[in-house]
Amino acid sequence: MERLTDLVARHDAIGVRDWLDDRPPHEIADELARLEPVGAGWAFRLLDKDRALSAFEELDPVDQQELLGGLRDDAAVALVERMDPDDRARMLGEAPAKVATRMLAGLSSGEQAMTATLLGYPDGSVGREMSPETVAVPVQATVTEALAVVRRKGADAETVYTLPVTDAGRTVLGTVSLRELVLARPQARVADLVDTGVPRVQATDPAEYAARLMGEANLLALLVVDSEDRLLGLLTIDDAVEILEEADTEDAARQSGATPWSGHYMYVRVTKLARTRALWLAVLLLAAVLTVNVLQLFEDSLEQVTALALFIPLLVGTGGNAGAQAASAAVRAIAVGEVRLADLPAVVWRELRVGLLLGALLGGLGLVVASVLVGVQIAGVVAVTLVAICGWAATVGATMPLLARRLGIDPAVVSAPLVTTLVDATGLLIYFSVARLLLGV
């Protein structure tokens, strides 16, 4: 099978149309994102209207804007008008303010109001991601009446599987699932079927929190309410999956000391990629000046026994590795909710023991290796240092993400690289102190 890129390069309209006909929307979106804007726009116009919309909604906001830029104004407006409100809000939320205002102005008044409401919630909140078009059923309805509501209003809603149940004042009482309605006797009452114990979130709550809650509670849709428990919308599971994927991508970036960024790895500009990494690298470089200072303290020892210098990278590297392992385990345990702030003392005690166990193992290994390479005296220093560094690094590595959490900083931010750099400097202190003690230099 030929790739879309090649077909577009050849301007083979029939080939492109055949290729597009065979593919599900998410694959089409994937390939469109890989094309240059002009080619993507050309291929996109060959899609029929419904599939064009589906594929468009699957694109990243950045790619959506690029593609819109390549369409005629009226075609762009028509496309945006037909998007789901939450997808539209996500796209406009990332667009330059001027572009977003112009597009909003082109919409019909109903869609405009809905989108403006979503955009009114803070970036990263549930309000930005929820679907305002829901099918609510009144609590006093019978199953037959409730199903009639679904049939009447269901076509526009993002989901009809989770139905908010409301009282006369639009206050949310709980949800009833379409499954229960279909399986229940027609004359049964919604009041007897409603699940009032389902969790609900406020529109201003963080989207990641809501998405994790859905995963834990196995929900297909989550109630979003205002401060008076009135229905605002539903967060659907497909959006929650995307939120989680994005959050995990951000955590992965942060854990390696880079700023999270949106867009496709292969198509983001090199200077932008460099910018996401530059700040942290520079900060870490300045933090690493500490290691220079520590070594300057011990410059005499170094001049007396140059062989001590040979093991510097090995020791700081091992400390960094042990610290990174512990930090990464702690960050993940915090993210999935296994560790809370109150667990700090228990975590310190656990990791200290883990670190000392690992240190004992590595110390033995280091003793053998270093004896062969430089003799038993320095090997002894290396071995003792390994035990101490591993215990210290594991403890610091697991503690720092928890402390960050207590200070309200994202735990992922302070993990591996920062831990490594701190452990480097303190590790050197340990190394040369041990050397002084054992060798008297």
Next chain:
Amino acid sequence: MERLTDLVARHDAIGVRDWLDDRPPHEIADELARLEPVGAGWAFRLLDKDRALSAFEELDPVDQQELLGGLRDDAAVALVERMDPDDRARMLGEAPAKVATRMLAGLSSGEQAMTATLLGYPDGSVGREMSPETVAVPVQATVTEALAVVRRKGADAETVYTLPVTDAGRTVLGTVSLRELVLARPQARVADLVDTGVPRVQATDPAEYAARLMGEANLLALLVVDSEDRLLGLLTIDDAVEILEEADTEDAARQSGATPWSGHYMYVRVTKLARTRALWLAVLLLAAVLTVNVLQLFEDSLEQVTALALFIPLLVGTGGNAGAQAASAAVRAIAVGEVRLADLPAVVWRELRVGLLLGALLGGLGLVVASVLVGVQIAGVVAVTLVAICGWAATVGATMPLLARRLGIDPAVVSAPLVTTLVDATGLLIYFSVARLLLGV
């Protein structure tokens, strides 16, 4: 609100029952996992039957087994009998073979057969995670007839929102959603509503691949078929979310050089935690011996200019950080499908430029800092080295995960720590070569 732990410690049965009554199953599971087995078993027996089952299904397999161990044999068998087949298979798949066999033997023959089938698929495959209890509708049915099938068989199925559509020979033609059935005219035909373009997977395909596919294609349930396209089951979105969370946890562990493990961070034994990290630490320590060898090569230069040693941790640290950033970006881009093997040359070219850009920035910074600390001569060596190391580290960091993928190794395995260790040794080679060139030592 008091914590369950405290209530259980006081053996306050009424307090525990009140606490349990107010909570959704996933929160109950969360707290049960934090209790000692005896206390957890005691609290668990205070739950009513249905909520006990829901909470039990939310537990990790390890915790499930511990809890079962604390129940009377007949209570344990009754509980396992009522579990969903996929949850049961997951639990038994991680249990010791003897325990699993005994539990299987206690089940009714229908449940036993279903579970044995699921356990017959390899660990980590879709077959292990799918729900075999589906509601399939015949393609020649009308909407009314299809809805009657849903009402008749829906109670036992894990989902009724995605309905496989089959022909007379059980071959899968596609799916129809309950939403479409409810919204369609009663006399419409399933044949006109069926979506034949939905993706499907084989039971032996990797579960993570299937779960990511569901996220991309926005599916609530994914068709699982055999090699002749006959229906085997459905993978539902709640299971897919769990699969993805577990895969991301594993990737996070691997990226920090630890073996993935199952179980709760706070309750896994310290020796087990140490074992997940020991192998990689030891391998990395042995790899770090390379850095000792490189430094031995340049021992003369070190003795002549001890000040060179001062910057060793800073330089290898910066190289490691730059490499880890690139590796982490590449691993994530591979995981979410943005980078493929064919992109290797493009990735190398991108990262080389990113690295050199960052190197230029850090080189400038390093020149200033080192001039102040040790004078301009060595500062020059440090600056030039930073440029070279950053370019080299970013390139190696992004390339190694891709090469691993080509060799069929999980890209996450070869990332940050391995990259760092390799970059350490080569970085020292660069450093001392530059020093020889510029200082003539």
